[in-house]
Every structure is written in structure tokens, then in C-alpha cells.
Amino acid sequence: MKSDLARNEILDSVRKSLRVSNKDQQRKRVVLDHLRYHKRNLIPQRSIVDGVNLVELLTHYLKGQQANIIRIKNKEELPAAISEFLKLNNLPSRIRCGNDPHWDAIPWDQKPSLERIIGPANADDRVSLSLAFGAAAETGTLFLLSGPENPTSNNFLPETHIVMLQSSDISGPYEDVWTRLRKTPQYPAMPRTVNLISGPSRTADIEQTIALGAHGPRQLCVIIVEE
Amino acid sequence: MEPKSQFFLDRSSQALNNRELQDTFRKVGGGFAKKRGEARAALPEFDQLRDEARDIKDHVLENLDLYLEEFEKNVLNSGGHVHWAKTDQDACAIIAELCEKVDARTITKGKSMITEEIGLNDYLENAGFEVVETDLGDYLIQIRGEGPSHIIAPAIHLNRKQIEQDFRTRHQSFPADRVLDEPAQLVAEARQVLRNKFLESDVGITGANFLVAETGSTVIVTNEGNGDLTQCLPRVHIVVASIEKIVPTLEDTSTILRVLARSATGQEFSSYTTFSTGPKKAGDPDGPENFHVVLLDNGRTEMLGTEFQEMLRCIRCGACMNHCPVYQAVGGHSYGWVYPGPMGAVLAPSLLGIDRAGHLPNASTFCGRCEDVCPMRIPLPKMMRHWREREFQSGQTSAIQKAGLKIWAYFAKRPRLYHFASRQASRLFATVAGRKSYIRSIPFDSGWTAHRDLPTPQGRTFQELWEADKERQEKS
Amino acid sequence: MNPEIERPQVGLFVTCLVDFFRPNIGFAAIKLLEMANCDVEVPKAQTCCGQPAFNSGNRPDTQEIAKQVIATFSQYDYVVAPSGSCAGMLSKHYPELFRDDSQWSEKAVDFAGKVHELISFLVDVRGLNNVGGSYKGTVTYHDSCSGLRELGIKEQPRQLLRSLHGLELRELEECESCCGFGGTFSIKYPEISNAIVTRKTNDIGATNADLLLAGDLGCLLNMAGKLSRDGKRTKVRHIAEVLAGMTDTPPIGQKN
Numbered sequence: 001m002k003s004d005l006a007r008n009e010i011l012d013s014v015r016k017s018l019r020v021s022n023k024d025q026q027r028k029r030v031v032l033d034h035l036r037y038h039k040r041n042l043i044p045q046r047s048i049v050d051g052v053n054l055v056e057l058l059t060h061y062l063k064g065q066q067a068n069i070i071r072i073k074n075k076e077e078l079p080a081a082i083s084e085f086l087k088l089n090n091l092p093s094r095i096r097c098g099n100d101p102h103w104d105a106i107p108w109d110q111k112p113s114l115e116r117i118i119g120p121a122n123a124d125d126r127v128s129l130s131l132a133f134g135a136a137a138e139t140g141t142l143f144l145l146s147g148p149e150n151p152t153s154n155n156f157l158p159e160t161h162i163v164m165l166q167s168s169d170i171s172g173p174y175e176d177v178w179t180r181l182r183k184t185p186q187y188p189a190m191p192r193t194v195n196l197i198s199g200p201s202r203t204a205d206i207e208q209t210i211a212l213g214a215h216g217p218r219q220l221c222v223i224i225v226e227e
Numbered sequence: 228m229e230p231k232s233q234f235f236l237d238r239s240s241q242a243l244n245n246r247e248l249q250d251t252f253r254k255v256g257g258g259f260a261k262k263r264g265e266a267r268a269a270l271p272e273f274d275q276l277r278d279e280a281r282d283i284k285d286h287v288l289e290n291l292d293l294y295l296e297e298f299e300k301n302v303l304n305s306g307g308h309v310h311w312a313k314t315d316q317d318a319c320a321i322i323a324e325l326c327e328k329v330d331a332r333t334i335t336k337g338k339s340m341i342t343e344e345i346g347l348n349d350y351l352e353n354a355g356f357e358v359v360e361t362d363l364g365d366y367l368i369q370i371r372g373e374g375p376s377h378i379i380a381p382a383i384h385l386n387r388k389q390i391e392q393d394f395r396t397r398h399q400s401f402p403a404d405r406v407l408d409e410p411a412q413l414v415a416e417a418r419q420v421l422r423n424k425f426l427e428s429d430v431g432i433t434g435a436n437f438l439v440a441e442t443g444s445t446v447i448v449t450n451e452g453n454g455d456l457t458q459c460l461p462r463v464h465i466v467v468a469s470i471e472k473i474v475p476t477l478e479d480t481s482t483i484l485r486v487l488a489r490s491a492t493g494q495e496f497s498s499y500t501t502f503s504t505g506p507k508k509a510g511d512p513d514g515p516e517n518f519h520v521v522l523l524d525n526g527r528t529e530m531l532g533t534e535f536q537e538m539l540r541c542i543r544c545g546a547c548m549n550h551c552p553v554y555q556a557v558g559g560h561s562y563g564w565v566y567p568g569p570m571g572a573v574l575a576p577s578l579l580g581i582d583r584a585g586h587l588p589n590a591s592t593f594c595g596r597c598e599d600v601c602p603m604r605i606p607l608p609k610m611m612r613h614w615r616e617r618e619f620q621s622g623q624t625s626a627i628q629k630a631g632l633k634i635w636a637y638f639a640k641r642p643r644l645y646h647f648a649s650r651q652a653s654r655l656f657a658t659v660a661g662r663k664s665y666i667r668s669i670p671f672d673s674g675w676t677a678h679r680d681l682p683t684p685q686g687r688t689f690q691e692l693w694e695a696d697k698e699r700q701e702k703s
Numbered sequence: 704m705n706p707e708i709e710r711p712q713v714g715l716f717v718t719c720l721v722d723f724f725r726p727n728i729g730f731a732a733i734k735l736l737e738m739a740n741c742d743v744e745v746p747k748a749q750t751c752c753g754q755p756a757f758n759s760g761n762r763p764d765t766q767e768i769a770k771q772v773i774a775t776f777s778q779y780d781y782v783v784a785p786s787g788s789c790a791g792m793l794s795k796h797y798p799e800l801f802r803d804d805s806q807w808s809e810k811a812v813d814f815a816g817k818v819h820e821l822i823s824f825l826v827d828v829r830g831l832n833n834v835g836g837s838y839k840g841t842v843t844y845h846d847s848c849s850g851l852r853e854l855g856i857k858e859q860p861r862q863l864l865r866s867l868h869g870l871e872l873r874e875l876e877e878c879e880s881c882c883g884f885g886g887t888f889s890i891k892y893p894e895i896s897n898a899i900v901t902r903k904t905n906d907i908g909a910t911n912a913d914l915l916l917a918g919d920l921g922c923l924l925n926m927a928g929k930l931s932r933d934g935k936r937t938k939v940r941h942i943a944e945v946l947a948g949m950t951d952t953p954p955i956g957q958k959n
Contacts (some may be wrong), residue, residue, distance in 0.1 A: 003321065007311040010470065014292040017531035022292070031293040031475075034286075035441050038476035041279045044272045044485070061495060098512070120513040123426055139496040146511060152459045152476045153513045156452050174481040185560035189305060190442045190504040192514045193459065198496045200675040205364040205380060207387050208258055214363055214414055215421065216452020216499065236892075243894050257877070360892055512722035552881040555841050556898040590892050592885025592899075593758065594848040615760030625757065629892075636756055636764040639719075640771065645750040664956045665931050678897035681926030682724065682956035689717050689726035 016035035030188060040175050046137035052169045054137045055224060061140025065199025066212060068221040075102075075164075075225050079111035082162060085221055086114075086127065096121045097129040100149035102164075120156050122152035128154035131223075133164040134177040139198055143177050143221065146193035155195050161217040163197070167226050228346055228374050230579050231563035233584035251386045252558060259549035262493025263600065281604040282482045286541040287473050288531065294440045294473045295522070301443025305505030307518035312413040313344035317594070318523045322347060322432070322465055325519055329463055331356060331429035337447060337454030338362035339434030340378055340524065340543055341467050343565045344578070347432070359424045361453035363417055370397050377557030379491055379545040384558050387413070412569065421453070431457035431515070435468040436484070436542065441476040444504040445520060448487060448497045455501055464503065464515035469523045471539040477502075483542060486602035491544040526578045534613050538573050538596045540603040547597035547607060553590055564588060569597035569607045574648065576614050585623060588614035649688045657686035713741040714779035716793065718786045719751040719800050720920040721941075725955065728920060731848035731947035732821050738947075739829035742782075748775045752784075752792040754820040759887055762800070769797050770807065781828070782818045785943050786919050787850020788812075790820035795853050819848055822918055826859040836948045837868035841910035844872065844942070845903070845926065846879045860918060867945070873910040875945075877903070884925040900929045900936045906934050914954070916942040927955040938948060 001009070015022060049057055059069050072081050086093055094115040097103065108116060121128050130150045132142045142163055146152040155161060171177050174196075181187055181194075201216030211220045231238065242248055269272045287294055299309045312318035326334060334356050336342065346553045348358045348369075360369040367382040368375060370393055375381030382390075391407045395417055407413055433454050437446040444464045447454045458464045474480045488494040507514030530539055548554040548568025559567035564584070566574050572591060574582040588611035618624050638645040660666050665680035675681055713736055721728045729745075736743045753768035773795065776782045784790045794815040801807040825831040842864060852854040864872055883889065883899030890896075903926060907915055915930070915937050917923050927939035938954035 001313050001317050003310045003312070006313045006317060006524075010311055010522070010528060011292050011295065011525070011655055013528035014295070014470075014531060017289070017533075018289065019532065020292070026676075027290060028293060031290050031297065034475050035297060037442060038478050040478050041283070041482040042272055042275055044270060044276075058453070064495075065498070123422065133249050141496055141500075146514060147508070148512050151512045152455070155233050156455050156459065175478055177476045178481070190444055190502065190574055192503065192505060192507050192511055194444075194502040194504075195455065196496070196500040196502075197498065198500075199498045202498055203363045203414060204492075205362075205367065205382055206257060206385075206390055206413055208383075209410040211411045211414040214419060214451035214453065215361065215418055215425070215456055221293070239892075240894055243898055301838070342892075474814075517737060535828055550897045552883065552902075553892075553895055556895055556902075590895065591890045592848070592881050592883060592896075594881035594885070596848075596879075596881070599852055610759065612760065615758070616762055617760070619760035619762075623862040628759070628887075632756060632764070634758055636761070636768070638748045639753070639768050640764075642748040642750050642771075646747070649719075653723055664953070665928070674893040675928070677893050678932065679900070679925065679932040680956065682927050682931075684926055685725045685952075687726065689729040690745070690747065691724040692726050693729070694747075 012152045043173045044138065045176065047136070049137070049172055054172060055167050057137035058135055058140050058170055059224070061137070062199065062222055065140060066217065067140070067199050070221065070223045072223060073224055074227040075105065076107055078106050078164060078223065078225070079108050079114055081223055082129070083114050085162070089160070089219070091127055095127045095129045095162065096125040096154055096158060096182060098148055098150045098154065100131045102131050120153045123157065125158045127160045127162065128158040129162045129164065130154055132163050132169065134169045134171055135165055136171055136172070136174045136177055136181060138173050141174065142197045144195040144197060145187070145191045147191055152193045152195065155197065156216045159217055160219045160221065162221045162223060164223045164225065167224055228343060228565060230583055232575055232579060232587060234563055235561060235590060238559040238563055239590070241558045247386070248384060248558060252399060252555060255383060259346070259492065263490055263546060263549065266489035266493040270489065273486065276482060276485050277602050277604055280486050280538060280602055283474065283479045284603060287475060288471065288536060288539055291470065293475065293533065294468060294475060298438050298440040298443055299439065300474055300504070302520055303443070305443050307443065307505045307520060310519060310521045312521055312523045315525050318345050318467065318521055318525070319347055319350040321521055322467065323351060325463065325465060326351065326356055326430050329429060331463070331542065333357045333359065333424060333428045334430045334432060335359050335361050335424055335428040335461065336365070336456045337431070337433035337457040338365055338449065339432070339467060340565060341434050341469055342432065343375060344526065346414045347467070350683065350696065359421070361421050361425065361429070361457055363414065363451060363453070366417060366421065371383045374560070374565065376567065377545060377548060379544050383554045384560065425456040428457070428461040430463045430465060431461040432467060433458050435472055436467050436487070437480050438468055439477060439480055439502070440473055440474045441607060442504055444502045446480060446502050448484070448500050450498040452499055455499055458503060459514055462515055463517045463519070464506070466520045467523065468520065469525060469527055472528050484674040487542055487544055490546040490600065490602040495644055517660045530577050534579055535573065535610055537605050538577070538610060540605055541570055541574070542603060544602055546602065549602050550596040552592065552594060557636070567613070572611045573607055573614070581614055581618055582623065585618060646688065646690050650691050653684045653686060653688050656684050708780055711741050711780040713743050713783050714776045715743050715745045716749060716752070716776065716782055716784035716789060716813055717745060718784055718789045718908065718920065721785060724924065725941070728785050728941040728943055728950040731941070731943040731949045732783070734947040734949065735825060735834070736783060736941060737822065738834065739825050739831050741829070744779070745945045748913035752789040752794050752808060753947070754788060754881070755886060757792065757796060764902060766800055769811070772946070773797070773807070773810055777810070777814060779817065781824065782814070783802060783821055783824050784818070785821040785941065787820050787847045787854055787856055788919055788921065790818055791849040794818040815838060819919065820854055820856060822860045825857050826862060829883050829884065832862060833866040834863055834946045835866070838868070838945055839869040840913040841871045841873055841911070842916055842945070843875055843907060843910045843937070844878060845875065845882060845915065845916050845917040845922060847922045848881050850918050851879060856918065863946055864916070866940045873912050875906045877906050882922045884921045889925060900925055904929045904933060904935060907937050912937055914945070915939045916945060918942050923955055924945045931956050
């Protein structure tokens with residue numbers, strides 16, 4: 001059966017089963033209101049914290065999922081922090097990242113040995129750098145948005161993924177991040193991809209033993225900028 | 228996948244007598260159940276969230292037509308396409324056509340139960356495409372030619388040795404003397420093998436845990452990142468989802484996400500939860516050029532408005548089977564199709580018919596643990612009982628069973644006759660047993676006494692003794 | 704806790720299994736109820752709660768049996784059964800059976816309100832927290848599924864067991880796991896039932912307890928039968944027998 005015919009058949013079938021009519025305006029109003037006001041449901045107490053506690057909560061959960069956390073005072077310290085991390089992990093001093101305008105304010109020339117390649121990752125890239133839009137401390141969940149600033153493939157192809165996050169962008173519950181996204185003028189509509197990332201890639205498909213780096217990054221490093 | 232649920236008895240018997248399989252199950256043990264318990268204990272609002280999740284889905288189902296229309300509208304607004312499929316064959320045909328249109332050769336797949344349900348892989352392979360499962364568990368069973376035995380851990384029935392054997396046989400390009408003793412080594416090899424497939428893929432097909440009506444987004448919940456590589460690298464991203472996956476808003480999705488991973492694996496949240504909306508935007512350096520959502524009915528509209536409507540709340544977490552004594556004993560393959568355990572016992576008869584899947588709702592002790600742990604509060608035992616009622620009404624219960632129950636009911640409705648018969652039977656049993664406290668075998672019974680002794684009755688019924696006591700008291 | 708009625712009239716729902724296999728449990732139940740200041744009657748017109756028909760999908764016969772039960776027991780203040788599954792059937796499923804029956808719906812709901820499982824009745828309604836007496840030995844306890852999940856029976860039996868002097872309670876690793884009885888399930892799917900009860904009896908063996916207790920005779924017959932077939936040493940009784948100090952009768956499946 002062709003899609004258009006199927007569409008009508010399926011919708012008619014739903015209405016028949018529910019014993020409702022397409023003409024019922026009251027129902028339509030209820031649904032449209034629900035969508036329009038997108039009311040919040042219960043928010044767990046644990047995510048209703050603020051300030052320093054948000055950073056600690058986020059850190060607690062990310063560490064629990066084997067992510068690395070580095071805290072820096074201001075974004076000027078970023079190049080040094082990245083270099084240090086790469087050296088410590090025997091990784092080449094070469095990172096893939098998007099053309100996020102936030103990178104323009106970073107003093108990359110302080111670490112000239114750190115090579116930055118702009119664009120979406122390819123198979124040879126071993127390390128990538130992204131800027132997180134925000135995070136929900138509730139479960140240590142980063143929110144990354146697709147786009148030229150932070151290509152989605154950078155979140156998944158390289159073995160090591162470094163994410164920079166402003167501490168002021170950390171929220172408690174997921175709902176606060178969605179609210180923020182809706183209000184951000186740069187995103188009048190949902191981006192193609194919103195990745196909620198709570199740890200490195202993992203699988204327990206072989207004898208329930210956790211192994212990291214199933215297909216996505218084996219290592220996730222989150223650099224939290226306090227200022 | 229050709230359903231074999233009607234062979235449940237044979238299949239479960241084979242599973243019970245398969246030593247290697249039982250060893251594997253023993254190692255799995257109550258691990259998932261333990262983790263789920265810990266996750267629940269760590270979140271005081273967990274049970275309240277389950278109530279809210281239930282209410283959200285109930286609201287959606289009551290307004291499913293309207294929410295589907297809103298979802299479709301928003302997918303179209305974001306530049307995506309929506310296709311509607313009444314049956315599994317319709318869905319397969321639509322997807323094959325989409326792949327043909329772009330001259331696809333290699334198709335990668337994220338983990339998707341719905342594509343198992345419709346038999347998509349076979350259909351596409353018959354049409355000449357190369358189909359690669361990228362979820363590690365799915366890959367492990369694909370190379371064995373098996374179906375999944377669990378809805379989130381499809382290869383849970385395999386042990387490390389079996390997987391090593393499969394890899395050595397299949398992956399010929401690696402040095403034969405390489406070490407594969409540890410799961411981590413096997414995972415690293417799979418990662419290497421599949422990486423090229425991700426990169427050469429023309430079409431990526433995923434399922435959807437949720438379809439968000441508010442934004443026209445599809446959501447996948449994974450840990451490996453394979454679903455994300457599947458849907459971001461190829462030119463075309465196709466999402467296949469049954470119509471009840473709709474959730475109204477991002478807020479509602481957040482609520483249900485809070486109970487999903489915790490119920491499934493005991494994680495607070497999965498490593499990757501991804502919201503996809505439309506194809507790549509102008510200026511995006513990566514992402515698919517085309518985004519298609521295939522909405523599938525395949526029997527769901529027939530469940531609406533019936534006593535099985537609540538089953539449509541299922542979010543495919545697997546908690547029910549993780550806690551089911553029957554599933555844990557016989558494993559997922561015994562159920563003979565895509566959906567095993569308690570949720571399969573309710574859903575399979577709806578989709579396959581009670582004549583084919585009849586054993587599934589009957590092979591339950593109604594212990595109730597499934598309902599106890601279901602994040603969406605689905606009354607699974609009650610619905611299994613409804614299937615038994617339908618069988619009874621349509622005369623599908625076995626003749627012997629029906630006759631036996633009829634005789635029993637005849638007596639049960641007539642207390643005096645019942646008590647008389649009980650007294651005789653009690654005496655008879657006790658006499659036959661003689662001095663033995665157990666009856667070791669009963670003629671024509673291969674059920675109880677095949678594996679257990681039957682304790683001998685005391686010899687007199689309670690009613691009998693109570694009456695005798697009362698008479699004695701009255702006389703004295 | 705102050706019991707509401709000073710000396711209530713209790714109708715004992717014996718259960719078909721107790722009536723047929725082990726009257727001792729019925730007598731133990733009566734002794735305990737009298738200890739809790741109840742007047743106990745055992746109406747003759749009772750046979751079965753109807754579970755076998757109900758779980759086989761036979762609603763019409765179940766409804767007929769249920770009507771009989773409701774009519775027989777409506778005169779009592781309370782209806783008490785030494786079985787979680789029977790009490791669950793009477794209190795949780797009878798109202799659902801008659802939901803669409805205008806004549807019987809209210810009766811079923813009223814009746815259901817009076818129904819209690821024995822142990823939970825003693826503790827939750829009669830406020831009994833000590834049965835006095837003693838039991839010298841190690842005991843393990845199986846939480847029967849219906850009692851646990853339909854009626855919330857978990858702490859009450861343990862509370863009363865702990866009040867027995869000399870009793871050592873050893874918990875099963877998987878005390879809340881099904882024993883594999885499931886009524887007709889044990890006969891229709893015997894191999895699977897056997898696998899489940901084997902897991903349970905291995906768990907019981909690991910405690911090395913002298914005695915296994917539970918509140919449902921179906922479960923007890925199943926587990927006792929398996930323990931005996933496998934030659935394991937743990938004996939089996941209904942919890943009421945131990946609480947009432949009525950352990951002269953040999954354990955389930957033992958002769959003196």
C-alpha cells in the first residue's frame with residue numbers, strides 16, 4: 001500500500017479504535033496546548049542545586065562513567081591544559097575541531113606545538129575538541145549541538161574526545177538546558193543533531209564485561225572553565 | 228525472521244538441556260536486576276517518575292492520531308520526509324525503494340528491534356544490498372545467522388569463547404596468532420572491522436526510542452556510539468519506528484529518559500542519547516542530506532481501544548525479562564521470535580496471532596515481578612491472563628486441559644459433592660502411598676513427578692476432621 | 704496497635720490445598736486466630752477460591768465459584784486464609800471479576816475489604832507482634848509471590864518468627880524469587896518449573912537451614928517435593944504451624 005493511502009488508513013484506524021472523531025476541537029486544543037506550553041513534570045531533588053554544587057555534581061557523575069575531568073580557571077589556560085593532557089596520554093599534539101567562534105578568543109599561540117585542524121573528523125584523526133552548549137549535572141550529561149562550529153562526527157570518530165564546558169553553562173536538570181536552547185536566538189529551530197553525552201563509548205555485550213571504546217571515543221575528557 | 232513461537236516447548240527444552248547455554252545464563256545471573264535495584268535506590272523519586280511516565284504515554288495513546296499529525300508536520304518543517312507503512316512488507320518496500328533511489332550499496336544499521344520485527348535485513352539483502360549491523364551485540368549474532376535473544380543485549384546467550392571462535396573464522400585478514408582472551412581485545416577488533424563500514428556506508432538505518440511530536444525529532448539511546456556513526460556519516464538517514472513511540476514534548480521525553488536506562492542497565496543515563504531533527508542544515512559540514520522517517524502500524528492500531536492498549540506504553544527497556552524466572556531459565560531464543568520474556572508474551576500474540584504464539588502467555592507463573600519492575604507500569608500478568616481468556620473463549624485451550632478444568636469446576640461449584648470426593652481422594656492417595664511420605668510417580672503424570680516427589684496428604688481432609696472435632700465437643 | 708473490633712467473627716477460608724493435603728495448617732491457623740482474640744468459624748460451603756479456573760482464562764466458572772464464596776462468607780467481620788495467593792484472589796481479583804456486573808460489583812468490593820492473609824491479619828489488623836513460645840533451630844523463609852507483590856507481606860512473618868525464642872532466621876539469597884509452582888504451570892511446563900525450583904532449592908541448600916517456611920501450601924508442596932527428590936536435608940512446614948507451636952505433626956512429606 002502506498003504511503004499516502006496508508007497514512008489515511010492508519011489515522012482512520014487509530015480514530016476508530018479510540019472511538020474519537022477528527023472533528024473534535026476540544027481534543028485538538030488539549031494536544032496543541034500540551035505542545036505549546038511543554039510543561040515540566042517532576043524534577044528530581046538532586047538536580048535542584050546551584051553554583052559550585054553543579055560543578056561538583058556533574059564531575060561526580062562523569063567520573064563515575066570513567067570520563068576525565070580537568071578544571072581550569074579561565075579559557076586562557078585551555079591550550080596548556082590540552083597539551084598537558086595529550087602528553088600524559090601519549091597522544092599526538094594534533095586536534096580536530098570545528099570553527100566555533102569561541103576558539104578565536106583562545107590564545108592558541110601560547111602552545112604553538114599544538115596543531116589544530118578545522119572541519120569534520122576523518123578516519124585518521126585521533127583527538128577532537130568540541131565546545132559543549134551546556135550540561136545537565138543531574139547525570140553528568142553534556143549537550144553538544146551539530147553545526148560548523150562543532151561537527152557531529154568530531155564527537156564520535158576520533159578515539160579521544162575533549163569537550164570544553166563553561167561552568168556557567170552547567171544546569172541542574174535536562175529541562176533547564178532545553179529551555180535555554182529554545183531561548184537561544186542562534187537556534188530558532190532544533191539543530192540536526194543534539195548529542196547528550198554522559199561518558200565515553202562502552203559496551204558490555206561480551207560476558208557483561210564493560211569495555212570502553214566500542215565504536216565511539218574510548219576516552220572522554222571534559223575541561224570545565226570556572227570563570 | 229520466521230516466527231517459531233509455536234515450538235516453545237521443544238525450544239525451551241533444548242535450552243534447558245544445553246549445558247553451555249545454562250552456564251552462560253548462570254554467569255549473567257541476577258546482574259541486571261541488581262543494577263536496576265541500585266539505580267532505583269539512588270533516585271528517591273524513581274517510582275513517582277514511573278507513574279508520570281505511564282501518564283504521559285496514556286495521554287499520547289488517547290490522542291495518538293493528533294500527535295502523529297503534529298510529529299509529521301514538524302518533520303516536514305525541518306526538511307525531512309515521512310512515510311507511512313501499514314504492514315511489515317510495506318515498510319520494507321518503502322525502505323528498499325529509498326535505498327535504490329540513491330544507488331546505495333552498503334547500508335549500516337543501528338540497533339533496532341522494529342527492523343527485526345519486519346525482517347528488514349533479509350528483505351534488503353535479497354534486494355542486493357550489503358547490510359551491516361553495527362551494534363556489537365547485533366554484529367555478533369549477524370555473523371552467526373541468529374536472531375536476538377534479548378531486546379537490549381541481543382548476544383547475551385553467547386560466551387567469550389564462542390565469540391572468539393566466530394571472530395577467528397570470520398575475520399581472516401587479522402594475524403592468526405593474535406590473542407583474543409579478553410573482552411576488550413574482541414571489542415577492539417570489532418571496532419576495527421566495523422570502522423570501514425561506517426565510512427563507506429551510503430544509507431544509515433536506525434530505530435527510534437522516541438518520536439518527539441513537538442520538534443519532529445527522533446531519539447536513539449545507546450552506549451556504543453554506533454547508532455550515531457550510522458546516522459551521521461552516510462548521505463541518507465532512515466528512521467524506522469512504530470507509531471506508539473510518540474512522546475509529546477522534550478520535557479516529557481526527559482521524564483521517560485529518567486526511567487529508561489535505570490530500568491534497562493542500571494545506568495543513570497546512557498553514554499549517548501541523541502535527538503535528530505531533519506537532514507543537515509545549510510552550512511553543516513557533516514550529517515545526512517536526506518532524512519526519512521518510516522512510521523509503521525503493523526498491528527498497533529488494532530491494539531488500541533482493547534484490553535491490550537497498555538502494552539503500547541512499552542519503551543523496550545528489557546527490565547521485565549531481566550527479572551523473569553521463566554526467561555532466565557530458558558533464554559530468549561525459546562520464545563521463537565523477536566520479543567521474548569513477559570513483554571513478548573503479551574506483544575507476540577497481538578502481532579503473530581494467539582494460535583502461533585499461544586505458549587508465550589501460558590508459560591508464566593504470574594509471579595508478578597515483571598509488573599513490579601516495569602517503568603511504564605504495564606500490568607503484564609493481567610494481559611497474559613487476557614490472552615488465556617481469549618484462547619478459552621475461542622476453544623483453543625487443549626481439550627484435555629479444558630475437560631480437566633470442567634470436571635474440577637463441576638465439583639468446586641457443589642461443596643457437598645466436592646467434600647465427599649475430597650475425602651475419598653485423600654484416603655485413596657494416603658492408602659496408595661502406604662507408609663511412604665512421598666509419592667514418587669503417578670501414572671499418566673509426566674508433569675509433577677517427573678522432577679519432584681508429591682507429598683502424601685495427611686489422609687483426612689480438614690473439613691472432615693473439623694466436623695469430627697465439633698461433634699466430639701457437642702457430645703461432651 | 705488497637706484492634707478495631709474487640710472479638711471479631713472470623714470466617715476461615717481453609718483453601719483447597721490445606722483441606723486436602725495438610726489440615727494441620729488449618730488447625731494452626733485457628734489456634735493463632737484464637738490467640739488473637741477471634742471467634743473462628745469454618746463454613747462448610749467452601750471449596751476453592753477459583754484460581755485454577757481464573758488463571759486458565761475461564762471467567763464464567765470463576766465467577767460462579769466466586770459468587771458462592773462471597774455468599775458463604777458475607778456474614779463475617781473478616782475472612783482469613785492461610786495463603787497469600789488465595790487471599791490475593793479473593794481481595795484483589797474478585798472485584799475485578801465483577802467490575803461490569805451491577806449486581807455483584809458492590810458485593811465483591813465489600814467482601815474484598817474483609818479478606819486478609821493469615822499472618823498479615825495477625826500483625827496488621829490484630830496488632831499481634833509476639834506469639835510467645837520457642838523454636839530451637841535454623842529457619843529460612845520463602846516470600847511467596849502473591850503474598851509479597853499483591854498483599855505486601857514481607858516484614859510481618861519475619862516479625863513473628865523473631866518473637867520465637869531460640870529461632871535463628873537465615874535469609875535466602877533470592878528470597879523474593881518465584882519457586883516455580885504457578886499452579887497449573889508446574890504441570891503444563893514441568894521442565895521449566897523444575898529449572899526454577901532447582902534454583903530455589905540450591906538457594907535453600909546454601910543456607911543449610913533445618914527448616915523452610917512459607918505462607919502458601921502450593922509453594923511448599925513444590926519445594927518440599929523437590930528437596931525430597933534431591934535428597935536435601937531441609938524440612939518444610941507452613942509458617943502457621945511453627946508460630947502456633949504445632950510441630951508434632953511431621954513436616955510436609957515426612958513420616959515419623
